[in-house]
Amino acid sequence: MRIVIADPNLMPQRATLESALPAGALTSWHDSWNEHSVLTDLKDADVYVGPRFTEAMGAQARNLRLVHVAGA
Numbered sequence: 001m002r003i004v005i006a007d008p009n010l011m012p013q014r015a016t017l018e019s020a021l022p023a024g025a026l027t028s029w030h031d032s033w034n035e036h037s038v039l040t041d042l043k044d045a046d047v048y049v050g051p052r053f054t055e056a057m058g059a060q061a062r063n064l065r066l067v068h069v070a071g072a
Contacts (some may be wrong), residue, residue: 004041006030006050007070 001022008031010017018027028041035054042048042061049068 001025001047002045003027003047003049004030004038004045006033006038006048008032009051010049010070 003025005027011031014029030038033051039057039060042057044063045061046063047066048061048064049070051069053067053069
């Protein structure tokens with residue numbers, strides 16, 4: 001499972017989140033919003049966690065099974 005996390009607000013929770021993931025899960029963290037960088041990682045991602053999900057991201061992310069927009 002490949003997980004892209006693009007919400008800088010979640011960076012302080014990185015260790016906690018990664019410890020709860022299943023064995024073999026791969027994460028890609030983005031500490032600031034850069035749509036080009038996120039688009040590159042979404043090509044083969046299964047899960048996306050971030051502050052927004054654009055039309056371009058949807059077109060690029062063919063394998064996504066979960067989109068989670070982190071909120072308050």
